Amino acid sequence: MVVNPAHRLSDMRIATWNVNSVKQRIDSLTAWLAERSPDIVCLQETKCVDDAFPREPIEALGYNVAVHGQKTFNGVAILSRFRFDEVTPRLPGDAADEHARFLEATISTTRGVLRVASIYLPNGNPPDTEKYTYKLKWMDRLIKYANERLDLEEPLILAGDYNVIPTPRDVHDPAAWSKDALFLPRTREKFRALTHLGLTDAIRAVSDDPGHFTFWDYQAGAWPKNWGIRIDHLLLSPQAADRLSGAGIDKHVRSWERPSDHVPVWADLAIDPE
DNA sequence: ATGGCCAATATGATTGGA
Numbered sequence: 096m097v098v099n100p101a102h103r104l105s106d107m108r109i110a111t112w113n114v115n116s117v118k119q120r121i122d123s124l125t126a127w128l129a130e131r132s133p134d135i136v137c138l139q140e141t142k143c144v145d146d147a148f149p150r151e152p153i154e155a156l157g158y159n160v161a162v163h164g165q166k167t168f169n170g171v172a173i174l175s176r177f178r179f180d181e182v183t184p185r186l187p188g189d190a191a192d193e194h195a196r197f198l199e200a201t202i203s204t205t206r207g208v209l210r211v212a213s214i215y216l217p218n219g220n221p222p223d224t225e226k227y228t229y230k231l232k233w234m235d236r237l238i239k240y241a242n243e244r245l246d247l248e249e250p251l252i253l254a255g256d257y258n259v260i261p262t263p264r265d266v267h268d269p270a271a272w273s274k275d276a277l278f279l280p281r282t283r284e285k286f287r288a289l290t291h292l293g294l295t296d297a298i299r300a301v302s303d304d305p306g307h308f309t310f311w312d313y314q315a316g317a318w319p320k321n322w323g324i325r326i327d328h329l330l331l332s333p334q335a336a337d338r339l340s341g342a343g344i345d346k347h348v349r350s351w352e353r354p355s356d357h358v359p360v361w362a363d364l365a366i367d368p369e
Numbered sequence: 370a371t372g373g374c375c376a377a378t379a380t381g382a383t384t385g386g387a
Contacts, residue, residue, distance in 0.1 A: 168385070315372070322371095
């Protein structure tokens with residue numbers, strides 16, 4: 096899906112992609128970076144410690160790399176053609192939470208300042224366990240964080256794998272997902288509480304159509320059957336949404352060799368040079 | 370929704386993912 100084919104040179108392109116192991120996906124990642132040419136990229140499920148992150152092939156393409164990983168699971172990163180100003184790991188609100196699921200960066204550019212967060216929101220399945228409790232608490236922390244950041248009235252992008260299917264239009268078969276942690280009413284209610292703070296879902300700002308998916312399960316032939324869901328989102332503060340000029344989902348990447356089960360999502364912001 | 374997957378781990382079975 097490409098909503099704005101006329102990409103302006105002055106636009107800033109920001110993307111998010113759950114790569115499901117950055118070491119397994121490094122060749123696909125560099126190929127996609129060359130193809131889509133994003134300025135800023137939020138990655139999730141990097142699944143490696145910081146020392147093992149394959150920085151060199153990414154830096155060779157002109158990106159700065161900020162990482163917050165851990166052994167085996169989770170892990171987030173931000174790639175940027177612009178220099179990082181501040182880089183801060185961990186979502187506030189629970190000092191005991193050791194999961195590497197959040198990384199915030201501020202980026203000073205000749206076009207202004209942007210604040211970006213790479214988010215890997217907990218899956219929460221099965222819903223009758225502490226995993227779902229953790230998900231809901233994590234969402235409460237994210238709402239509090241977003242509320243505080245929105246007070247700054249800056250261009251802010253919260254990009255990542257939210258593990259939330261916002262509406263029935265975002266899933267091939269709503270009934271099949273009705274008892275899943277990604278689509279339960281309490282999950283969707285908390286996501287609405289987040290967006291209702293004043294955040295704009297970039298894809299929904301450019302299209303109301305059903306069938307815009309970002310994830311297809313590896314199992315049961317979900318990809319060839321197009322049994323997908325939309326769970327990777329770019330949420331924009333008003334100051335960022337005012338400048339939204341286009342957004343899209345790089346669905347074709349799912350058909351590449353040894354793909355991630357998620358595909359990249361991107362948005363263009365018309366931020367003019369100073 | 371599931372017959373069918375994928376990634377990491379001192380691995381050959383288990384856990385987590387969605």
